[in-house]
Amino acid sequence: MPGRLRIALQAAAVLVVALLLALLGWQVFQKDDAPDLGRPAPNFTLPHLTSDQDVSLASFRGKVVVLNFWASWCGPCKDEAPLLESAWNRYKDQGVVVLGVDAQDFDVDAQRFVDRAGITYPIVRDKHGSTLGHYGVTGFPETWFVDRQGRLVGEHVAGPLTEEDLERNIRIALAEPA
Amino acid sequence: MTRMLLAALVVALAVVAPAAASEQNPTLPELERELICPTCHELLAASTSPIAERMRAFIRARISAGDTKSEIKAKLVDQFGESVLAAPPKSGFNLLAWVLPLAGIVLAAGVVGYLAYRWSRGRRDEEEAAGPSGNGRFALDAERERRLDEELARYDA
Numbered sequence: 001m002p003g004r005l006r007i008a009l010q011a012a013a014v015l016v017v018a019l020l021l022a023l024l025g026w027q028v029f030q031k032d033d034a035p036d037l038g039r040p041a042p043n044f045t046l047p048h049l050t051s052d053q054d055v056s057l058a059s060f061r062g063k064v065v066v067l068n069f070w071a072s073w074c075g076p077c078k079d080e081a082p083l084l085e086s087a088w089n090r091y092k093d094q095g096v097v098v099l100g101v102d103a104q105d106f107d108v109d110a111q112r113f114v115d116r117a118g119i120t121y122p123i124v125r126d127k128h129g130s131t132l133g134h135y136g137v138t139g140f141p142e143t144w145f146v147d148r149q150g151r152l153v154g155e156h157v158a159g160p161l162t163e164e165d166l167e168r169n170i171r172i173a174l175a176e177p178a
Numbered sequence: 179m180t181r182m183l184l185a186a187l188v189v190a191l192a193v194v195a196p197a198a199a200s201e202q203n204p205t206l207p208e209l210e211r212e213l214i215c216p217t218c219h220e221l222l223a224a225s226t227s228p229i230a231e232r233m234r235a236f237i238r239a240r241i242s243a244g245d246t247k248s249e250i251k252a253k254l255v256d257q258f259g260e261s262v263l264a265a266p267p268k269s270g271f272n273l274l275a276w277v278l279p280l281a282g283i284v285l286a287a288g289v290v291g292y293l294a295y296r297w298s299r300g301r302r303d304e305e306e307a308a309g310p311s312g313n314g315r316f317a318l319d320a321e322r323e324r325r326l327d328e329e330l331a332r333y334d335a
Binding site: 009071073074104105106107109127128129 | 216217228229232236256257258259261289
């Protein structure tokens with residue numbers, strides 16, 4: 001084999017191996033880890049469930065956000081919805097927003113869930129599940145608390161919330177400086 | 179010639195007709211093999227998660243309503259994104275996923291073929307360079323000739 005061709009083939013082989021290694025590294029570092037508490041909450045912009053308007057997390061800066069990930073087929077989400085609705089009504093005058101993120105779901109099912117549970121807090125639809133990785137969501141329901149500066153505070157509740165969880169974490173978020 | 183054309187037509191129909199029938203009248207099992215459960219990332223056929231059950235109910239309803247396979251898949255992609263498809267669509271960037279493996283196989287076959295050709299030609303060149311002996315057979319090099327003589331002498335003794 002001519003020397004130049006041999007070198008070209010070897011270079012191509014090395015390049016392919018390097019690309020595969022780079023892909024592996026990228027995949028490893030892209031794994032869906034939950035963000036650290038105290039860090040800024042990853043921003044997102046998603047369509048509102050019932051309107052064509054887009055809602056971004058950043059638009060709630062200056063308010064405490066209870067960020068709840070749910071799906072209509074999730075049993076504990078049904079139990080949790082009245083607690084969230086109640087907290088929303090109780091705290092909205094103090095600058096607290098409950099923001100539901102519905103994912104891995106059918107539009108029609110999500111809408112039916114909202115109607116049946118009488119939910120009045122804003123719900124966005126994450127059709128492609130793009131926020132789940134950024135928040136390390138591995139199941140439903142999961143809840144994060146965001147303070148008025150847009151930082152994750154309190155506890156990351158992976159599983160159904162209790163009334164105490166809600167109260168305690170909303171108070172922690174409210175106590176953070178604005 | 180006419181027979182060959184006829185045979186080609188029959189083969190083409192045998193391939194295209196079932197595909198067209200499947201597109202127009204899809205079944206739940208075949209769609210289950212072409213879709214992924216969005217929560218467990220398994221084939222829909224193997225998943226028992228709540229959303230998988232809901233997707234099956236949706237597919238049954240759409241089949242009853244007369245949707246084609248493409249229409250059902252498009253509606254599911256609209257709800258869950260392209261990750262719900264077991265195989266990426268053959269368009270846009272996703273086309274690479276289909277083309278690259280084939281290109282890799284063709285390239286690898288070319289490289290192997292070229293190396294085999296070079297190897298066999300190299301051997302032939304070596305043999306030709308050695309040249310045939312008086313009896314028409316290729317001559318051994320001096321070292322092999324010496325070892326052969328030694329072996330034969332030992333055998334005769």
